[in-house]
Amino acid sequence: MIVAPERIPVAGPSISEREIELVADAARNAWYKNHAEFNNRFERMLADYVGVSHAVSTPHCTAALHLALAALGVGPGDEVIAPDVTWIASVAPIVYVGAEPVLVDIDPVTWCLDPSAVERAIGPRTKAIIGVDLYGSTCDWARLQDIADRHGLALIEDAAEALGSVYHGRRAGAFGRVSAFSFHGSKTVVTGEGGMLATNDKNLFDRVLFLRDHGRNPGDRYFLNTEIAFKYRMSGVQAALGVAQMERIDELIAHKRAIFGWYRDRLSSLKGVTLNAEPPNTQNSYWMVTAVLDPQIGLDKFALMTELDKRNIDSRPFFSPLSSLPAFEARPRAKRFLSANDEGQRVSKYGVNLPSGYNMTEEKVAIVASAFTEAITRAA
Ligand SMILES: *Cc1c(COP(=O)(O)O)cnc(C)c1O
Numbered sequence: 462m463i464v465a466p467e468r469i470p471v472a473g474p475s476i477s478e479r480e481i482e483l484v485a486d487a488a489r490n491a492w493y494k495n496h497a498e499f500n501n502r503f504e505r506m507l508a509d510y511v512g513v514s515h516a517v518s519t520p521h522c523t524a525a526l527h528l529a530l531a532a533l534g535v536g537p538g539d540e541v542i543a544p545d546v547t548w549i550a551s552v553a554p555i556v557y558v559g560a561e562p563v564l565v566d567i568d569p570v571t572w573c574l575d576p577s578a579v580e581r582a583i584g585p586r587t588k589a590i591i592g593v594d595l596y597g598s599t600c601d602w603a604r605l606q607d608i609a610d611r612h613g614l615a616l617i618e619d620a621a622e623a624l625g626s627v628y629h630g631r632r633a634g635a636f637g638r639v640s641a642f643s644f645h646g647s648k649t650v651v652t653g654e655g656g657m658l659a660t661n662d663k664n665l666f667d668r669v670l671f672l673r674d675h676g677r678n679p680g681d682r683y684f685l686n687t688e689i690a691f692k693y694r695m696s697g698v699q700a701a702l703g704v705a706q707m708e709r710i711d712e713l714i715a716h717k718r719a720i721f722g723w724y725r726d727r728l729s730s731l732k733g734v735t736l737n738a739e740p741p742n743t744q745n746s747y748w749m750v751t752a753v754l755d756p757q758i759g760l761d762k763f764a765l766m767t768e769l770d771k772r773n774i775d776s777r778p779f780f781s782p783l784s785s786l787p788a789f790e791a792r793p794r795a796k797r798f799l800s801a802n803d804e805g806q807r808v809s810k811y812g813v814n815l816p817s818g819y820n821m822t823e824e825k826v827a828i829v830a831s832a833f834t835e836a837i838t839r840a841a
């Protein structure tokens with residue numbers, strides 16, 4: 462049996478001397494009149510990179526999505542359409558604002574929202590749609606925007622997993638009314654924990670700045686809060702880490718794409734294995750290399766994870782449908798538009814994320830690919 466000589470983790474950042482330098486700089490200097498300097502720089506860099514006018518740094522992406530919904534005025538009595546297969550953070554904020562999630566099927570190729578399923582789920586209470594760019598893939602943003610426009614709905618992009626991906630010439634995070642990014646330690650750009658909200662809508666941006674600071678306008682020095690709101694700010698030290706990462710963004714995305722290429726060279730000819738898609742007119746930043754097995758191979762995701770674990774390799778299961786989780790047991794209305802034989806259920810059941818951290822070299826990918834090949838060949 463092929464066993465990796467050293468445990469291979471599934472995810473992790475790339476930290477250079479530059480990150481350490483700027484974090485030290487922030488710890489020393491980002492106080493007093495400079496307290497917002499790194500946040501401002503990080504926000505500007507991200508907004509420019511993505512191609513939007515405004516960005517707001519937050520403690521995490523979950524907060525950015527929460528602020529997006531709150532600023533759009535989504536609340537009790539409203540419904541928000543979201544994909545059934547995603548990380549729960551895409552959907553939990555809908556509940557935070559008192560609205561109801563409505564889960565719909567995903568597309569079996571892109572693993573993102575199926576626009577036809579979205580359209581079928583729209584009703585009189587629908588207020589917004591959250592599209593998620595899963596594992597670096599991108600939603601069919603043209604169709605989703607068209608649907609949102611025709612029905613007068615707000616479109617939100619959860620781009621937590623797709624920084625650096627491109628859809629029809631525009632970068633992920635540039636779609637819809639507002640988008641959100643994550644800089645959690647496993648993500649493409651990291652700040653430890655962290656997030657960003659991005660938008661071209663100046664009014665929405667102003668409302669977000671107000672809501673994320675306990676209901677007071679930027680510059681208020683008298684603590685005269687006019688609404689009860691939230692406290693969602695990122696610290697300057699975290700923002701400094703983000704600035705250093707954004708300086709290296711092209712190198713980081715190139716590394717992600719190289720990792721995927723090394724896997725593709727070794728796995729794409731295997732029968733019954735499908736890797737992340739990159740449809741025409743898109744570019745995938747491959748946050749996580751994901752392999753979906755044909756059911757005939759006889760290994761579901763948890764069995765495959767066990768096989769990889771025995772070989773000293775860490776992996777992650779494809780997100781399980783939210784509708785299948787205990788957390789959604791008491792929410793039958795959230796599940797009413799899901800089809801029983803959704804292709805997304807199959808993808809989710811037989812998919813794993815392979816090690817995709819920045820410490821991956823071609824040698825390590827070769828070990829994982831051989832171990833993976835051995836595991837599925839023995840099972841077949
Ligand atoms: C990571 C992630 C989030 C949440 O990010 P946090 O920064 O941990 O809040 C949201 N949506 C998706 C799709 C994610 O992968």
